[in-house]
Amino acid sequence: NAGVTQTPKFRVLKTGQSMTLLCAQDMNHEYMYWYRQDPGMGLRLIHYSVGEGTTAKGEVPDGYNVSRLKKQNFLLGLESAAPSQTSVYFCASSYRTASPYGYTFGSGTRLTVV
């Protein structure tokens, strides 16, 4: 099935541990995004990419790094996890404009940092 696949779906980390979240899309989309979703705060953009080999900071980039070595993959890394990074993380992809097809989102990764 075409779409955006995120792995893992759930993860519990201890403070200070590191991990990488993987996002893969098979729609040949140029743009990819990482958002975090927290209650009452909507979705906030962490980092995004407008093409293979490019990355840029979003609204809340601190504590995260990203890489886009292949067009279909976008990786989100946490070097030293903190409890404030407990959240649901969503990857999305799109064509070069948000209209008319919008973003295609993955089903999310629920991360708990203890």
Added chain:
Amino acid sequence: QQQVKQSPQSLIVQKGGISIINCAYENTAFDYFPWYQQFPGKGPALLIAIRPDVSEKKEGRFTISFNKSAKQFSLHIMDSQPGDSATYFCAAVQETSGSRLTFGEGTQLTVNP
């Protein structure tokens, strides 16, 4: 700094009623305003969208009303059904400077049978 403000945070409606969710924005350069629907355990999905040169757009039971002078837009769900129970997000983007959507805080809608 939230560039798109959404209200209410939660909404309970009886089956067959009208659900109304409101959003306001600051940046007059925004030129595309989509609404996303999210069910528990799923990612958001595009529901309906509007451009600021149109005052209203209707798709089935879902209608967006847009007031450019007030910098406000709203989603109306007519004949609300229990299956509409979900979280709704408004969003805005300035397409001339990339496709980065700015989302509102979200509204959790519950439609009681």
